[in-house]
Each structure stands twice: as C-alpha cells, then as structure tokens.
Amino acid sequence: MTGATLVVGELHDGALSEATKEAVGVAQTVSAREGVIGFLAGSSSRAMASGFGRYGVGRCVVVEDARLDGAVAAVVAHMVAQAADSVGAELIVVGGTTFGRNVVARLGVRWNAAVATGVTGLARSGTMLDVRRPVFGGRATETRQLEGNHAAVAIRPHAFSVAEESPVDVALTVLAADGVPAAYWSPKRLGVEAAPRGSGPTLTDASIVVSGGRGVRAAENFHLVEELAASLGAAVGASRAVTDAGWRPVGYQVGQTGKAVSPQLYIAVGISGAIQHLVGMVSSRVIVAINSDASAPIFKVADYGVVGDLFQVVPALTAEIRRARGQ
C-alpha cells in the first residue's frame, strides 16, 4: 500500500471536528504529506475545505450538495468510495464517531476494503497495514493485519494527537452526488437534542469521567458527583447499583451491561469495583478511587486512592479543583 490516503471530514460548530483533525494527524504519519487528501460532503463542504488546508492537506474532494446534510452514513460512504477511486486512494481514515464507524463498515463492502474500527495504532508492515485496537473492553489489545489493495479505518477518539497546523492552499476536486441508491435518501432526521450530561456518547467520548456508586447512598446525594464532574468539565457516570436503585437513569451506567469508557481520567466515587463495573472502565488511562473501605476491589485497579468519607472528600476536592482552574 503506497497510494494516497483519503481522510473523511466531519464538521462540528462550523469547523473540522477534533476527530477529523486526529484522523489527519494519523494519516500524515502513514502517508507522505502530499499523499493525504481530504473529503467533505454537504452544503458547506466547499467553504469548509480550507479547514483541511490549515493542517497541511493541500487537496480535497468535495460533494457540495445540501441533500447530504443530515443524510445517513450509507449515502456518504457511497460518495467516499467514488472519491477514493477518483484520487487513487488505497487507505481511508475516518474519525472515531458513530458516523465514522458506519462509513468504514459500508466501505468494507462497497469499496472491498479491509476494515478496522476503534484503532489506536496504525503502521505500515511491508505491503500491508498493521492496526492496533483494544478489544474486550480494553482488557486486551489486538494487532490486526489489513490485507488487499484497500483499507478503511476508524480511529478511536483521543487515541491520536490532532494534526499540527501548517497552512497550505487547497486544490478542490468536485464530485456530484450521483448513483446513490434511492433507498438511502429516504430516511429523515427530524431533529437533534443536545445530549444530557451522563448519557449518550458524551459519556463514551469524554476525556474525563466521574462516576458515583452505592457509597453515594441516595439519589439526593448524587449532586456531589455531578458537581465534581462539572468542576472538571467531565461526563457523569454511575455504577449499576445506582441505576438499579433508580437514582440515575440507565444511560448513566458504566460497566458490562452499560457503557464501556476509556477516558484519560476516571474518578470512581463510592464505587466498590465489582467486575461488572470494572470491565467498563479498566482501560481508562488514569483511575482515581475515593472510597471509605480500604479493602474495596476498586483500589486494586486504581492508580491513586483516597480512603475516606466521600461526603467530606468530594466537596473538598470539587472546591480545590475549582480553585485550581480559576472557577
């Protein structure tokens, strides 16, 4: 594999998303800089292509068609495959979002690509690509070899640094949204509500997660966990004991039957550390546990522990963090 690498761009608040900038960063490590080509679809794609130029990507394929705003990933994957063929790409890199994973899966069929998702490492190995990716909730890391002429990978959020800024002019290639199966156009996105804290991908994509467990004792005490999370700009999670008791909705649950998270920092408040919970958070980079029981299993997987009363320690910690962050 020595051909070009196409980076599928996603927009967030009128600019390239962090996930896309990470995808550009990793693409530039496996392809020569001039071999990295951007892709954008949607009504503002032509205007937004300069966003790729800011990170040293001098060429971009755009599909400027308002029908692509809010279209299903199937439509976009169709156009990405056409774009990849038009520029002779051999590798497609997409940010690790729901959309990105769907596009990559579609390309496995439409573009006959070897695919991998949740990728935390990407390197050439002879004519093939080796990817590394966590499996079993981060309890193991798999190396997977991608064979054949085409590969498509979705990277894991926060696993790679964003590309460095090095502005260049962007040459555009314009494609029309032709040949997309009619069935792919018909679904309608009716609206989007910003995610409530602690539910949806805010929890799975957050770089810091603060979770509360049985030690919080009652729903009305859970604000202690939420205030600590707010002081850090973190997402809020909970153990199964909390969601089973109805103190917080099931969307907050981290663990085997809830969500798996792997943030940079995970703070477990009043969580004993049942295996059910541990499999959902053990791949976090740094784990802090606050629990009154020194023998709680959570202290075996944590990096740092505070053995103490969470009703005293957590408010003090929230206050100290606010002070340190000038809030």
Place this chain on the structure above:
Amino acid sequence: MEIVVCVKPVPDAETRLRTSTDGTTLDIEAVKFVLAGYDESAVEQALLLKEASPGSKVHVVSAGPPPRTEEVLRASLALGCDQATWVETAPGVAPDPVSTARALARVVSAVPHDLVLCGKQAGDDEAGVVGAALGELLALPDFSAVLDLRWDPATSRLRFQRGTESGVEKWEASLPCVVSLQQAWNDPRTAKLPAILKSRKLPIAKVPLETSGSPVGTSRSTKFELPPPRTGAKIIEFKTPEEAAQKLVRILKEEAKVFP
C-alpha cells in the same frame, strides 16, 4: 412484520483473558459464552415489536462455531424468537466482521425481512461493523446506536432515537431497513424455565459458511497483548479532606498530567 435479529455469542465478561504462548491468539478455552449484551437489547426490541404488531415473526440468525452459536440461538428461542438459522463455521476459523456480515446477508436475503435488528457491537472484538455492512450488502439504509424504537402503523414508519456525538437524534424511516441497538436501554427480559426446556427441542436450520474467497476475509488478528497487571493504587495519606484534595490535584497535574 417480519423481523430478523442477528446475534453473536461472546465470552462472559468475567472470563479471565490469557494469550497463547506465542501471543497470536487469545486463549478462551473453557469459557462460558453468552448472548452479546447489545444483542440482548436487539432480541428484546424484536420481541417488543412482535408483541405490538400481531402476526409478526422473529427469526434469529447467528454465524459461528459449535457449540456456543447453537447455545445462543436456543437462548433466543427460549426468549420468544420463532425461528432460528445457524451459519456454522469451523472451530478456530474467525471470519472478519465484513465476512460475517456477508454470511448473515446470504441468510437474510433469502428470507422475508422487513426489519433487520443487530446489537451495535459485541463486547469481544468491539468492531461495530456488522450492522452497517449488512445494510450495504442488502442495499438498505442502516441506523446505529438506536435507543428507542417504535413502529407507527398509521404512517407505516419507524420512529426512533439515536445516541450520537451530536446528542440525541430523532429519526423516521420506512421499512425495510437495518437497525443496530444501543445496549440495555430496554431492560431485556430473561427466559422462564419451561421455555428454556422447550427451546432445547426446537429445530434450528443449519447452513454452511459459503465463501467465494478467503473464509476469514481481508483482515485478521496476528497478535494479542494483555495490559501489565495493575499493581494497586497509590494511597494518598491525609489528615483533613482539604489536604487529600490538594494532594490529589497536585498529583493529577504534575504526576499523572491529566488535569484539564
């Protein structure tokens, strides 16, 4: 409504993982296999839709080796699925997710399917690829990370929510389509003993894994590594909660370097 639900057996979460001596495979001998967590939600969703639309049928399909695949199909029948098909793979042959989707698509395309349900991903390889790949193979749109799915008979439309990076998205789609479910939002039911006993005798259609090329596809595992065992927390000594807080913030800043 003709509903097809695709499921996968995965090792129980309490399984201790070990690698083979050469590190090329995970040693999952003597492991208990269960229905993947997200797939439990898909089965539950299929049964809820069936109960809401009389005359509906739920056909459960799985691709994998014996005996675990037969076990999760029987478990799905015990929960209330009407029919089961097993694409049998040889033990030790691990098709990549796209090849698995191809095997499932061959079964699905040959049976009535208004709605194809999957779990968003399985807790073992965590690829999350099969649902969307199935959509592409069947030329149907697919929707992943679906939280709440309702069928509106008046308009003949599915209405659902998806938990994505943008927040909670509301969608509407007509049938047929593929839907991959977010986990555990619908509190999956458990099977009753008489149903479990009865499911042992129900027929399961068996089809061989047909492939035009490599049975495993174009991506394959070459190595597995386990993280170094965690050595236990460094316990922070303190006299007052304030002292604990100050020490912890200093550690997060200077030692762990994760302070925002």
